[in-house]
Amino acid sequence: MIEIKLENISKVYQQGFSRTSVLEGIDLLIEPGELFFLLGPSGCGKTTLLRILAGLVEPSSGRIYFDGQDVTSLPPEKRGTAMVFQNYALWPHMKVIENVEFGPRMQGIEAAPCRRIALEKLAIVQMQEYAARKPSQLSGGQQQRAALARALAAEPQCLLLDEPLSNLDARLRAKMRVELRRLVKSTQTTAVYVTHDQKEALSMADRIAVLNAGRIVQVGTPQEVYQRPQNEFVADFIGEANFVSGHLLQTNPMRIRTPAGVLASAMKTERPAGSEVKCCVRPEKIQIRGKEQFADRNIPNLLAGTIQSIAYYGDMSQIEVRLAGGIVWAVSVFSSEAQTLSAGAEILCGVNPSDVIVLGK
Amino acid sequence: METPAAEKPFWQRWIKQIEPLAAGELLLFCFVGVFFFYPLFKVVQTGLMFEGHFSFYWVGRLFSNRILMGQIANSFFLACVTTGLCVLLTLPMAMVSTRYQFRGQGFLTMLLLAPLILPPFVGALSIKRYLGQFGILNLVLERVGLLDLSEGLPPDWLGSGFWVVAILQTLNLFPILYLNLSAALANLDPSYGEAARNLGAGPLRVFWRITLPLLRPGLFAGGAIVFIWSFTDVGTPLMVGYEQLASVKVFKELARADVSGRTYSLVLVMLVLSVVFYLLGKLVFGRSSGVDMAKGASASAGHPLGPLGTAAVWVFLGAVIFTAVLPHVGVVLTAVSGRWIDTILPERYTMDHILFVLRQPDTRRAILNSLLYAALSTGADLVIGLAAAWMLVRRRLLGARLLDLCLMLPLAVPGVILAAGYIAMTAPGKLLEAIGPMRNPLLILVIAYTIRRAPFVVRAVTAGLQQIPEALEAAARNLGAGPLRAVGKITLPLIAANLIASGLLTFSYAMLEVSDSLVLAQLREHYPITKEIYTQAYSANADAVNIAAALGVLGMLVLGGSLATAAILLGRRLGAIFRV
Numbered sequence: 001m002i003e004i005k006l007e008n009i010s011k012v013y014q015q016g017f018s019r020t021s022v023l024e025g026i027d028l029l030i031e032p033g034e035l036f037f038l039l040g041p042s043g044c045g046k047t048t049l050l051r052i053l054a055g056l057v058e059p060s061s062g063r064i065y066f067d068g069q070d071v072t073s074l075p076p077e078k079r080g081t082a083m084v085f086q087n088y089a090l091w092p093h094m095k096v097i098e099n100v101e102f103g104p105r106m107q108g109i110e111a112a113p114c115r116r117i118a119l120e121k122l123a124i125v126q127m128q129e130y131a132a133r134k135p136s137q138l139s140g141g142q143q144q145r146a147a148l149a150r151a152l153a154a155e156p157q158c159l160l161l162d163e164p165l166s167n168l169d170a171r172l173r174a175k176m177r178v179e180l181r182r183l184v185k186s187t188q189t190t191a192v193y194v195t196h197d198q199k200e201a202l203s204m205a206d207r208i209a210v211l212n213a214g215r216i217v218q219v220g221t222p223q224e225v226y227q228r229p230q231n232e233f234v235a236d237f238i239g240e241a242n243f244v245s246g247h248l249l250q251t252n253p254m255r256i257r258t259p260a261g262v263l264a265s266a267m268k269t270e271r272p273a274g275s276e277v278k279c280c281v282r283p284e285k286i287q288i289r290g291k292e293q294f295a296d297r298n299i300p301n302l303l304a305g306t307i308q309s310i311a312y313y314g315d316m317s318q319i320e321v322r323l324a325g326g327i328v329w330a331v332s333v334f335s336s337e338a339q340t341l342s343a344g345a346e347i348l349c350g351v352n353p354s355d356v357i358v359l360g361k
Numbered sequence: 362m363e364t365p366a367a368e369k370p371f372w373q374r375w376i377k378q379i380e381p382l383a384a385g386e387l388l389l390f391c392f393v394g395v396f397f398f399y400p401l402f403k404v405v406q407t408g409l410m411f412e413g414h415f416s417f418y419w420v421g422r423l424f425s426n427r428i429l430m431g432q433i434a435n436s437f438f439l440a441c442v443t444t445g446l447c448v449l450l451t452l453p454m455a456m457v458s459t460r461y462q463f464r465g466q467g468f469l470t471m472l473l474l475a476p477l478i479l480p481p482f483v484g485a486l487s488i489k490r491y492l493g494q495f496g497i498l499n500l501v502l503e504r505v506g507l508l509d510l511s512e513g514l515p516p517d518w519l520g521s522g523f524w525v526v527a528i529l530q531t532l533n534l535f536p537i538l539y540l541n542l543s544a545a546l547a548n549l550d551p552s553y554g555e556a557a558r559n560l561g562a563g564p565l566r567v568f569w570r571i572t573l574p575l576l577r578p579g580l581f582a583g584g585a586i587v588f589i590w591s592f593t594d595v596g597t598p599l600m601v602g603y604e605q606l607a608s609v610k611v612f613k614e615l616a617r618a619d620v621s622g623r624t625y626s627l628v629l630v631m632l633v634l635s636v637v638f639y640l641l642g643k644l645v646f647g648r649s650s651g652v653d654m655a656k657g658a659s660a661s662a663g664h665p666l667g668p669l670g671t672a673a674v675w676v677f678l679g680a681v682i683f684t685a686v687l688p689h690v691g692v693v694l695t696a697v698s699g700r701w702i703d704t705i706l707p708e709r710y711t712m713d714h715i716l717f718v719l720r721q722p723d724t725r726r727a728i729l730n731s732l733l734y735a736a737l738s739t740g741a742d743l744v745i746g747l748a749a750a751w752m753l754v755r756r757r758l759l760g761a762r763l764l765d766l767c768l769m770l771p772l773a774v775p776g777v778i779l780a781a782g783y784i785a786m787t788a789p790g791k792l793l794e795a796i797g798p799m800r801n802p803l804l805i806l807v808i809a810y811t812i813r814r815a816p817f818v819v820r821a822v823t824a825g826l827q828q829i830p831e832a833l834e835a836a837a838r839n840l841g842a843g844p845l846r847a848v849g850k851i852t853l854p855l856i857a858a859n860l861i862a863s864g865l866l867t868f869s870y871a872m873l874e875v876s877d878s879l880v881l882a883q884l885r886e887h888y889p890i891t892k893e894i895y896t897q898a899y900s901a902n903a904d905a906v907n908i909a910a911a912l913g914v915l916g917m918l919v920l921g922g923s924l925a926t927a928a929i930l931l932g933r934r935l936g937a938i939f940r941v
Contacts, residue, residue, distance in 0.1 A: 083555075089553050
């Protein structure tokens, strides 16, 4: 278990006269034993950051500390990290057991104990019976588990996982999320996990760093980044969100005039009245009722609208509502509830002020 | 109105059911059967016949002949040395050129292919000039004060000639292995090495435990060609004057009017050894390591080298290129030298030799003969290559894989052995005597060239076809194009680069083919360029070597131009054609 600290890490690729900046000013502190996620869209620099941690890519500037010790210039084989690669990188010319033994072998451990460690780790991932197979004889899920066993067998200070579930089908991916978190947490190793899948991050992480265009835009627990996104990018990238811009009528408690109507928010702000702000409301936080069904019309955040369309997704349905000012919001409701509604119906949308998120600039 | 199918006569329905391509496949099998397997069978049969009966008499005599056994051992040792030298030279070169980025990379890696434009056999023309007792090396050593020519005879660096042959072969053949290794390295997912580094292996260990084992198929693919080429090379040892080799013995025996079972027993032993070495190599090195199963494999961009690293790479690659092109330079200088005796560079230059070979009837005819043989065999190869690749990649016909394998086999069977088979097949009194070397060898030479170079075209066209999604043709069919039109309008233009490049290579290699040409062209009016070079080099003419070199220069121009064009058209895929 180690603490990982990144200080002002940046990475620039220079080819001829063109310069591509991949990472800029990354500062991060990962607690010992934490399962930490780097989440962001393709090309945001998350894999580069992971490879910088592994020592496979040199940062252009900045320092990396493992438990306070500067490891920036250590070669990859001296870092004590073990990585699960996106394509698993299981060596095709070696059997599964030989792949798993590789790490302990490199640490100078004798053959017999190496074999014992490898079998132990294969047992943890329930792959013992495949030990004698070649990687090409394994399914995607089995390859993923073998790659994890290989990384675990090295008993690393830090486990690095590069989108390890991205090659699996949706069903297996959902199953492996739970299993992978259990396995990683049981080793008590600090782990850094890269993904672009927000569901994976929300369901598995202790904490998440959201990256965009080479910068960290928010760090927090899954609840924090989902419920209190700090900007439009995070709100939009993690889960679905409805946005509306407006002007602050009143501060603390906040009241915002928007084209759809006046919205109240329970959040605190230091911005003066009259400032331009953007509000975000999650689709599942909106209640839809017929006009007569809201008894008290004076409760805050009651917006009148017309149902444009209803999309059925099994247990849930998504309703598109056109509000005043031409603003269209998506609303998630249980399908049983949606049955009572129809396109063209005049409705009221209600939002609790604590669910109206006022985003930063 | 069309007659309903059921009412058509039996024969019409039957013909309609025969797939034209399947008929083509059958034809190709027949072609390979008659002109590849049958000659080999003749070699085996003649080697195992004594006084009209099956017998191991000749083979037994061979094994008890210490001189012949020594020659076989020498050939084997030569092939091992050449292959070993090639591996030692090309592994670091391929690693440097694929794993690092440096200034002038494209230029240097293209120059590395330069040796391919000169068969070592022609390069040997200039080797005596460099390494002979009064050669350039000794003159340079004297000039710098390391040697005193007035004190007795200077050292003869040629020695017996064994090492000169090995070095000449290495310098000529290493690009084949280099192309294979660099293609294999470029296709190797860099995450294999990274995973090992990440688990604690240092760079050397990663190379030894991960990279090298994964490179084995590429190493085998190129190594097998180099080994077999060297094992049975006739031209280079003949020109260098080192004749203690089985291949040279076979060549000399085949040139005699009465070829006995004794010669064929030697050819048979060489054939068996070639096949055994090939299979052993395949077993040890060539097994697929399953690299193809890697998902999301991506080529690494390469680590940029600083000024010092770049300088070191330039010195290393520059030294290899310099040494490799020395024979070329020697041949060119010999071709244009008016007087060159006991001096480092020619004293006088002239175009007389070049003009002479273009004007003199024998040499001019040899050039025209080669052009004709090469053009015909290239045409045949393109048809065969396109048909076979189509059967394999698009139609996946039953037996197409077997056909592909049969068409690849000539790479593993040396030219001189196949030529011996043709001699046996067209011997006086046999059915095919009319196309034999003593009558008019045009047909048999064209067939020999076609069979020997077919693998290059099949590989190149197959690679091209595999890269074109079938959906492109389907889209054309869907919009109303017939099958032939879809191929003509869509597929052919898309694989044109592969067709042209492999055609050019086939043409130029046919122009400078050695083994078949030396063995099968026995009357001067049918000589191709290579046999004319050999004949000129050993003629009594005072300018013999200069004229042979002038012919070599013309060959280099053809091969060099073709290779450069092929490299531009095919890019990195060029390596794919030099694979077994």
